[in-house]
Amino acid sequence: MSVRNPSRLRRTAGFIAFRIVPFILMVAILWAALGIIQAYVRRVGEQVEAEQRSSIYPLTATVLAPTLMSPSAKDLRSVSFYKMSNAQNVKPPVDVAPTATPEPVIIAQAFATNTPHAPELLATNTSAATLEVTLAATQPPITLQATRPLPTVMFLGDPDAGQVDVTAIPTRVEPIDRHGYDLFNVLLLGSDGEITNDGFVRTDTMIILSINRTTGTVGMLSLPRDLFVYIPAWRMARINQTYARGQSGGWSDGTFELMRQMLLYNFGVNVHYYAMIDLSGFKEIIDTIGGVDVTVDCAIEDLPLVGAEVPSMARRVNEEGYFALDVGYYHLTGPEALWYARSRFNSTDFDRGRRQQQILRAIWRKARDTGELANLPQLWGQVTQVVDTNLGLEDMLGLLPIALNLNPGSIENFALTRTYHTLPWQTPDGDYVQLPLYDTLRPLLEDFYQPPTESQIVIDGAQIRVLNGTTNADWDRVAADRLGWSGLSAIPMGTADRTDYVETTLVDYTGQSKGSSRDEIAKILNIKPENILVQPDPNRQSDFEVILGSSYNSCTFAVLPVGASEGEVEGE
Numbered sequence: 001m002s003v004r005n006p007s008r009l010r011r012t013a014g015f016i017a018f019r020i021v022p023f024i025l026m027v028a029i030l031w032a033a034l035g036i037i038q039a040y041v042r043r044v045g046e047q048v049e050a051e052q053r054s055s056i057y058p059l060t061a062t063v064l065a066p067t068l069m070s071p072s073a074k075d076l077r078s079v080s081f082y083k084m085s086n087a088q089n090v091k092p093p094v095d096v097a098p099t100a101t102p103e104p105v106i107i108a109q110a111f112a113t114n115t116p117h118a119p120e121l122l123a124t125n126t127s128a129a130t131l132e133v134t135l136a137a138t139q140p141p142i143t144l145q146a147t148r149p150l151p152t153v154m155f156l157g158d159p160d161a162g163q164v165d166v167t168a169i170p171t172r173v174e175p176i177d178r179h180g181y182d183l184f185n186v187l188l189l190g191s192d193g194e195i196t197n198d199g200f201v202r203t204d205t206m207i208i209l210s211i212n213r214t215t216g217t218v219g220m221l222s223l224p225r226d227l228f229v230y231i232p233a234w235r236m237a238r239i240n241q242t243y244a245r246g247q248s249g250g251w252s253d254g255t256f257e258l259m260r261q262m263l264l265y266n267f268g269v270n271v272h273y274y275a276m277i278d279l280s281g282f283k284e285i286i287d288t289i290g291g292v293d294v295t296v297d298c299a300i301e302d303l304p305l306v307g308a309e310v311p312s313m314a315r316r317v318n319e320e321g322y323f324a325l326d327v328g329y330y331h332l333t334g335p336e337a338l339w340y341a342r343s344r345f346n347s348t349d350f351d352r353g354r355r356q357q358q359i360l361r362a363i364w365r366k367a368r369d370t371g372e373l374a375n376l377p378q379l380w381g382q383v384t385q386v387v388d389t390n391l392g393l394e395d396m397l398g399l400l401p402i403a404l405n406l407n408p409g410s411i412e413n414f415a416l417t418r419t420y421h422t423l424p425w426q427t428p429d430g431d432y433v434q435l436p437l438y439d440t441l442r443p444l445l446e447d448f449y450q451p452p453t454e455s456q457i458v459i460d461g462a463q464i465r466v467l468n469g470t471t472n473a474d475w476d477r478v479a480a481d482r483l484g485w486s487g488l489s490a491i492p493m494g495t496a497d498r499t500d501y502v503e504t505t506l507v508d509y510t511g512q513s514k515g516s517s518r519d520e521i522a523k524i525l526n527i528k529p530e531n532i533l534v535q536p537d538p539n540r541q542s543d544f545e546v547i548l549g550s551s552y553n554s555c556t557f558a559v560l561p562v563g564a565s566e567g568e569v570e571g572e
Contacts, residue, residue: 148394150184150272156232156261165236166427167228173268173438176449183449184211184399185269186391187259189243189276190356195306201247202240203276205341205356208269208448215451216402220360221269221414222353228425228433229266232258238433256390266436267445273391279307281386282341283334285363288382289372291333292362294340295474295481298351298555300325301562302343309335317563324562327555329474329481337362347559350418354557357413358485364403373403409487414448416441418558452487462510462517464490465542469501470550479525479546482554486524488517490546501549503531510543511536517544525554 159169190205206223225240234245242262246255256274263269277285286292301317301324304310313330314323325340332340341359344352367373376383380393416422421441422434464483468476480490506527508518511534521544522532 148392148398153260153264153270155264159230159232163235166429167236167425167435169230169236170266170436170438172265173442175264175268175270176445178449181215181449181451182213184213184395185209185271185273186211187256187263187271187274188360189259189274190282191243191276191278194279200244203243204240205353206239207353207357207360208263208271210448211399211402212451213399213402216405217410217412217451218402218406219412219414219448220357221445221448222350222357222416224349224353224416224422224434226349226432226434227422228427228435229262232261232265238431267441269445269448273389273395275387275389275391277387279338283307283338284386285383286332286334286337286359289363289366289370291331292337292359292366293329293331294337294358294362295329295478296325296327296340297478297482298347298557298559299327299562300340300343300346300355300559302339302345305339305342307335308339308342309333310339311336326562327475327478328472329477346562347557348418350415351557351559353415354413357415361408361411364406365408368404368406373400376400408484409489410452412448412452412487413485414444416444462489462544463542464488464517464521464544464546465493466490466546467493467496467548469496469499469504469547470552471499472550475548475552479548479552479554483521483524486520488521488524491542496547501547502551503528503549504552505547505549506532507545507547508532508534508543509537509540509545521546524556525552526556 155172158172163169186209188205188207188209189203191201192204193201202225204225206225208221208223210219210221212218223239225238227239228236229239231237231242231245234249237245239262242259243255246258249258251257259274260271263271301322303321304323310323311325311330311332313328314325316322317324322345337359341356342352343355364373372379376396377393380396418424418434421437421444423437424432425435426432464480466476466480466483468474474492476492476494480492483490504525504527506518506522506525508516510516510518518532518534521527522529525546527546
């Protein structure tokens with residue numbers, strides 16, 4: 001019998017132990033790791049897909065449910081309590097539901113229609129909007145119903161009675177009465193951080209957009225950047241410094257929290273959401289929809305502005321580099337619209353707010369007419385890339401029916417008037433600011449919270465033809481748009497029977513004196529009483545006819561003539 005060589009056995013055993021076994025173990029580890037990696041990648045992919053669909057999940061749930069339960073009063077009291085380390089004497093919340101919890105209200109689910117319609121609204125400050133949303137190009141529209149209570153704010157304590165500032169600190173303004181209307185208020189902000197580059201963001205554009213979901217109307221209120229107000233838990237300062245103070249003041253809900261408290265304290269207006277855009281985002285939005293059409297009723301003069309472009313249709317005024325955009329109808333690109341919205345050399349900050357509202361109206365009109373507005377659900381991801389906002393897709397879906405059915409006469413524009421709503425004042429540091437005059441400002445704010453009156457609706461029903469009796473291009477469109485700003489239904493009709501009219505004439509074919517729009521038209525277009533003709537015609541094609549002459553001038557705002565500007569107005 002042969003005997004195996006012990007050294008050979010040891011070599012074989014060592015080969016198995018130290019070579020084959022580790023190799024098998026390594027393969028097993030790599031195989032397991034590969035499985036783990038695949039599982040992780042699959043999990044990440046599922047999570048990304050879930051996040052992309054997260055905004056649709058709560059909406060599609062209502063498609064399957066036969067009814068929708070409204071939130072109880074207890075749910076509506078779940079508010080975001082705004083806290084500050086030095087806040088004292090916190091007051092009760094505004095518009096909070098009663099402590100008793102009523103039975104939930106059952107809202108019948110609406111069926112899809114081919115025409116968007118105004119949403120049915122709850123008696124509480126909660127939206128319940130029904131609209132069609134195409135989830136995919138190959139799918140039919142699906143009726144979605146979104147309900148989200150508006151955020152409720154708690155008042156911070158008032159300033160210390162012994163606090164001393166450069167001027168007297170005004171007392172808290174009482175909240176403006178909603179009169180039962182379901183108001184959805186959004187604070188629109190424009191920042192200049194791109195051009196200042198000092199880390200201190202100023203919101204030189206501040207417009208409060210109030211959407212009345214009961215009546216389907218909209219109000220816009222511009223606040224000048226130089227308003228000198230009390231910023232809660234801080235001091236008196238320019239209103240455009242509030243945002244930056246919120247960034248550094250330790251507020252629990254970010255900068256919007258302080259903005260909201262400031263507006264509540266100084267104006268009694270409760271804003272629910274905000275949307276802020278910088279200069280690049282402003283230009284991108286306008287260029288995305290193919291530019292906007294704007295009627296200029298007050299010639300604007302200024303130098304080229306950083307980040308903007310002088311409109312190609314503007315004319316050079318002098319060798320110093322000033323340009324003027326004369327009265328007319330223009331198509332503006334994003335950079336050109338930014339020049340028009342920011343310019344203030346021959347105007348004021350008050351007038352600049354009016355032009356910014358004009359651009360907003362033009363954006364809405366273009367987005368509606370091109371169908372981009374109806375595609376908002378698909379474009380929402382792109383919008384949030386250029387707009388900083390706490391609005392959600394469900395909020396925008398609830399407002400979409402109103403936006404699609406809105407007519408220009410249902411949009412009211414509000415702006416403060418210098419020396420009437422404000423008092424120019426110079427701080428000890430030499431800064432020119434505007435102090436709010438609350439006796440005259442309060443009625444404006446109350447009107448801002450109200451829908452158009454019955455008399456305004458009657459005026460809106462008047463049919464007005466506007467004819468251009470001059471050689472100036474598109475003046476009929478300018479006058480018609482100017483009347484539209486006041487809710488009047490005016491149609492530009494092109495050139496008149498001749499183009500050598502000097503005086504602007506108004507012809508009244510109704511012959512009515514009570515409830516007539518005649519005086520309102522004459523006031524808006526600066527038509528002299530002797531140029532108003534009353535010619536009743538039962539077979540009339542329109543109620544009124546305006547023939548523009550070369551002396552036409554509807555610029556009734558705080559704008560100096562081109563070439564007569566001395567730069568910034570004192571106190572602006």
